[in-house]
Amino acid sequence: MNTEMIEKGLAQADQTRVVEVGRGLLPRSGALIRDAMATADQPMLVVADERTWAAAGEAVDASLRGAGVEVAAPLIFPGSPALYAAYEHCETIRERLRSAGAVGVAVGSGTLNDLVKLASGELEQPYAVVGTAASMDGYTGFGAPMTRAGVKVTMPCPAPRVVLFDLDVAAAAPGSMVAAGYGDLSAKIPGGADWLLSDAVGWEPLHPLAWELVQGGVADVLAQPKALAAGDPDAYSGLVNGLILSGLAMQVYGGTRPASGAEHYFSHLWELEHLGQDREPPLSHGFKVAIGTLAMCAFYERFLARTLTADDVERALVGWPDWASVEADIRSRTSGTLAEHCLKETRAKYLDRYALAVRLGGVLEQWDALHQRLVRQLVPAHQLQAMLRQAGAPSAPEDIGLTADRVRETFFGAVYYRSRYSVLDLARELGWFDQLVDEVFQPGGLWT
Ligand SMILES: [Zn+2]
Structure with a gap:
């Protein structure tokens, strides 16, 4: 039912092309991202923080290499204090992607996704996200809420081209994120x-x-x-799918x-x-x-x-x-x-x-x-x-x-x-x- 609905949404969404939710997805993530991004002439660059790098980023980076993708050195933010959706972090990511001539692969949840989304939007290039926690419905949405010059604004930028969600990774995230x-x-x-x-x-x-x-x-x-x-897996996958469908609905609606x-x-x-x-x-x-x-x-x-x-x-x-x-x-x-x-x-x-x-x-x-x-x-x-x-x-x-x-x-x-x-x-x-x-x-x- 959920997979069907996601396919139905993807058929009408104009930015996201691939959504995969499942267990044990990380080893396949490199090939999935490579095929769906179709940016063969550009290297890829994983953006994570110390926690999400340990939870999934390292495995995604390795999977990309294993799939024959040229991979630039990853950008890993400190795990603590928690990364904040501030425009200066977006600029850091954007300049790193620009200097490496790379496309971004965000590994994390809300903030990391938003930062890479905006940086990629400013470079007018697609990006992929590997979600690490079912904490909000912004994975498949466009636009990035950001603090700039002390004011909170939602900055326009396209949704990710690829969204992957490994349920085993998400299940290991703190319970407060699921809540x-x-x-x-x-x-x-x-x-x-x-x-x-x-x-x-x-x-x-x-x-x-x-x-x-x-x-x-x-x-x-x-x-x-x-x-x-x-931590029931069925309930968990329902929540992930519900949040992803919500983001796709915004894309289909355009708001x-x-x-x-x-x-x-x-x-x-x-x-x-x-x-x-x-x-x-x-x-x-x-x-x-x-x-x-x-x-x-x-x-x-x-x-x-x-x-x-x-x-x-x-x-x-x-x-x-x-x-x-x-x-x-x-x-x-x-x-x-x-x-x-x-x-x-x-x-x-x-x-x-x-x-x-x-x-x-x-x-x-x-x-x-x-x-x-x-x-x-x-x-x-x-x-x-x-x-x-x-x-x-x-x-x-x-x-x-x-x-x-x-x-x-x-x-x-x-x-x-x-x-x-x-x-x-x-x-x-x-x-x-x-x-x-x-x-x-x-x-x-x-x-x-
Ligand atoms: Zn919300």
Whole structure:
């Protein structure tokens, strides 16, 4: 099933040509990379850190030589402190590849992959990645989140041409990395609901194949948190495939919509505040996303506990703030470059009262069907919280160094953070937003 889905995704993806997931893959990695890269006139250069070199890099390097590939001296970063996605590391890799006239083979997980991806993109040449941990869904995605001049940005660059994933290597990675992958995959639950809503208001229509790729197996993989934490190979391969399919869905769609919704904004906003960056290793993307995911599932629950009526729409239109009031609110909650960013993003999705009447009228008309569809897509927040805990992922704000109050505040930044439409927007348009946030943090809620 998963292999079939990966083939289906690859047939429509324009950047990645080969994906192989399996046990005992390392000895064959050299030949697989050689054949798929088709860059016969260029040597290859393995980029790793001390840990991933020991786990897989050395074996990949040897396998490439064994397959008759000319191999340049590897670039191995220190294993500790953990490598950070900073642009200067990308420059180091780019200049090393340039001076060797080589194409890159990244051996590692999120950060190493992103660094080699961006360096290769800047050189306009393909690269391959051998994944070492199922910690996030960026292996098969394009673009690289990077810190440059103190600001976190996603820099455009193509996805890898070849993605190899040896399950034996991944199974030996620290358990917290698997839990992080589980957290990133759990985001597809509220993220998918946000896409359904965005489709319903005609903002971002569903892309059937991308939807199938990313949502097809998510529920099954998430249903086995204990097996995953216990290192069960089937559960493990399901997680790896789910994360790879999620990246392919982004490629097929040409954007990150299939893989993320408002739950990711929580993570991005905390990253801007450098949450957990002083930890060793730094707090992972998947751990921050896990708490954002729970916050959004709880919000959806309160949202769906209501019934939308014509009176609600009427009231919402009367109370709809003009742009000047929205701008004032954004400026009161954010500052500096974040404020400018939020103003630009929110302006792009702001509707005047007439357009809002059309939108809310449409939502009212399809409310029953939409309500049912969202309920089917979502998982009760308490249930997902227990699952995350069983998988070894964070399930409370304190697990990632936050308080419930900080998560509450983040709702007010998340609603303005992206032009992408989510339930936070619909709640704001309906005039329900503040009350729903209050309800999430009322006694009896997830974190109270
Ligand atoms: Zn993610």
